[in-house]
Amino acid sequence: MVINSMEQQFLTWLDTRLAQQTQDETGIGDDCAVMHSLPKSSHVISTDIIVDQVHFDVSRHSPHMVGRKAIAVNLSDIAAMGASPDYAVVSLVIPMHWNLTQVQELYEGLLQLATEFNTDIIGGDFNRHEGPLTISVTIMGHQTSDGLKYRNTAIVGDDIYVTGPLGGSILGHHLLFTPRIEIGLELSLHNSVRAMTDITDGLVIDLHSLLNAHQGALLYADSIPLRSEIKADPNALTRALYDGEDFELLFTASPQFTPADLTSNNHRDIYKLGVIRNEEGISLEDSNANITKLTLHGYEH
C-alpha cells in the first residue's frame, strides 16, 4: 500500500470491481492470492509482458484496447496448449501523468475478456513511473494430462492446419483478436491432433517451432488463407507467411483427422495448408508445383 491518492482510488475501485468477478478466498489485498486446485488436472501457466511502443502505441490505441490485448495474448498461449484458463494476476506500471479514468478503462478492457473466458483476476501489483505503460499478465489454466497439446509432438506425414486467415494483423487484428480458447479445447479432445502452438511471430517461424530434428514442412501456397484486409496487397502471400501476431492456432494432425470431425461450427474456419516431411527446412509449393525453400525469419515485436 503506497499512500498516494490516485493509487488508493484505483485500488478501492478495483476491489469493488473485482468483487463482482472473483470467486477466490482472499480477493485482492493479502500478500498472495489463494488458488483452488483442480483434482485430476495438469496446471499450465503462461506469462507475457507488453510495453508501449513495442506491442502497442498509447498515442493511437485506447486504454481499453491495450488492456484487452494484455490478457488476450496470454489467453492465446493457454489456447495453444488446448487448456482452459482459470486465474490471472495483473501487474501494471502506469505513466505518472495518467489519470484514474485511463487506468480504469485499461482494466475494463482486461476484465471484459477475462469475464468472457471465465478467468478470475486474483492478484496483481500497481506502480507508477516516468517511463512507458507496461502490463504484465500471468494466467493459470488446466487440462487433463492427456488433453494437453505440446509443440514438439509432430510426426512426419501429419497435415498442417490453421484456425483462421493470416497476414496484416498490424492493421487492427493484433488488438482485437479473439483468443482461440474454444477451438483449442475442442482440438484437445482429438488424439489425432498432435502438435499445437499459436501464431505470434509469423506462420513460418512458428511452424518451425513445431518441427523436431530432421523434420521439415511443405506449405501449399494456394491453401494459405489470407486475411481480407490484405487480399489486394501484391505481397499478401509473403505477409501471410511472415507477419506476426495472427494469434490463430497452428497445429498438426494425423491424416485420420478432418475438420468435419469437430462438432462445433469452428471447423468452418480451419484450413489445411501443408504437411510435415522428413526433409529439413520449410518449403512452399505453388500452383504450378514449383517448390521453393523459405527463409526462416519472423516478426520482431
Added chain:
Amino acid sequence: MVINSMEQQFLTWLDTRLAQQTQDETGIGDDCAVMHSLPKSSHVISTDIIVDQVHFDVSRHSPHMVGRKAIAVNLSDIAAMGASPDYAVVSLVIPMHWNLTQVQELYEGLLQLATEFNTDIIGGDFNRHEGPLTISVTIMGHQTSDGLKYRNTAIVGDDIYVTGPLGGSILGHHLLFTPRIEIGLELSLHNSVRAMTDITDGLVIDLHSLLNAHQGALLYADSIPLRSEIKADPNALTRALYDGEDFELLFTASPQFTPADLTSNNHRDIYKLGVIRNEEGISLEDSNANITKLTLHGYEH
C-alpha cells in the same frame, strides 16, 4: 521467438542454464509451462514488477543485485503467507543497449536465490525496448489450508512481533535481504500465530493492513528493534516506523505464543513490539508511559 541475435543467444543460454535447475515437464519453450499439482495443499500466487528508477537504480546497482531483488520481493510475499515457494515465471524488458553479459548476470542473481529456496523457474517472456529495465516475477507456492496465514485474522489482545530490526533499508538491505521463508514456515505450524504480512511499505502502514474494523495497536517505542546502520541517526525511531522495504515478517500472536516455542534458532531475531487493542488507530508508548497517536503514512516506492 523473435529473430534477433542477442535474444537468441540469451534464450539458448537460458535453456541450458535452467535445464540444470528445472524439474518440470516442458521446460522453457512451449506456450505454457506445466506445473505439478500438490495433493492436499492450497496454492498461493504472488506477482511483483520492479522497474529501474522506482525500485532500484541500474547506474548504481549491479544486474546481479537487481535480479536477486526481483525474485526476493516475491519470495517475501510467499513467506508472509507462511507458504513454501515452488515455481516462478520471469518476464524481462531489457534496455536496448544492454549486452548479453548484463542479461546473464541479472538472471544469475535471480537463479541463485531461486535455487536457494527450491523454486523452479518454469517460464517467462523476453523483450527489449528503449525504456527502463523492467522485471516481472510471479511465484506459486503451497501450504496446507490450516497453515496459511492471512492479514485480517488478528484478535484484540494479540501481541505484535517482527522478525528482525527495522529502518534504513534503503542503505542496502532492500537489495540484499533474505526472504523470511524459513521462519514463515515455522510460524505457520503455530495456531497461536494469527495474522501475518511482510513489511514493504513501513511498519506503521503494514501494521495498519493487519487491523480489522474497530481494531487498533499500541507499539512500545523501546521495543522496536533498530537496524544497526541507523542506530546513530537522530531519526532512527521514525525511520523504523516509516521506512519501507524491510521485508521482515510482521505478525500477531495470542498471549500463549512465545518465541521460545520455536524449535529453530530463528527466535533469536524475533521481537515483541506491541499489542492489538480495541481502540482505533496506531499509538506509540515511550519509556515514560507517554502515549502519542501515530500518523498513517508509508514509504512511496
